[in-house]
Amino acid sequence: MVPVKPLSIAKSRLAGTIGPGHRPELALAFALDTVRTALTCDRVHGVLVVTDDARVAAAIRALGADVVADVGAGLNAALAHGARIAGAARPHTGVAALSADLPALRAEELDRVLAAATGVRRAFLADAAGVGTTLLAAASGVALAPGFGGPSRARHLASGAVELTPYDVDSVRRDVDTGEDLRAAIGLGVGAATAAVLPSVPFLPRAAAS
Secondary structure: OEEOOOOOOOOHHHHHHHOOOOHHHHHHHHHHHHHHHHHOOOOOOOOEEEOOOHHHHHHHHHHOOEEEOOOOOOHHHHHHHHHHHHHHHOOOOOEEEEOOOOOOOOHHHHHHHHHHHOOOOEEEEEOOOOOOEEEEEEOOOOOOOOOOOOOHHHHHHHOOOEEOOOOOOHHHHOOOOOHHHHHHHHHHOOOHHHHHHHHHOOOOOOOOOO
């Protein structure tokens, strides 16, 4: 499950680096690369995107993922809503919430994280900074209880979720909020959608698709 904000307000912290005109295109590209990669993971049985943006919804459906409307009550309410829908559709399968801004995501690394979460009631992966969260998983029949936003690592720990520490999963930890984050993701190798947008973005090096 992947939450995607309306493109008009997504990735606002990037505007200072790349300018406001490129921000919506990059936000969409990040989401497309994240979802496309997740769909290829062996341990992923389907991807549900929670969004109210019609452009995002159309592009996501074209990839073969499902879309459900946001409930308009913030990120965590959207994730809880999506988790209930996903759980009802596949009652014997666990649910995972994944950040939408992982343009360097590798399928084998996401599989490694999901394997580490197997058999755990609730588990999460911290972001590259060790402050936020890029993935939160819950076993079948267990409420996801998301606490994303700001220092969510501490919030998820306090809620009883187990922190996952699999080896070599940098691409799953590398979410993009700032220009420095984007440069780090480019260093890892971004997906095709992001690579296609980058040549038009000022102050950033060109990147080859991963």
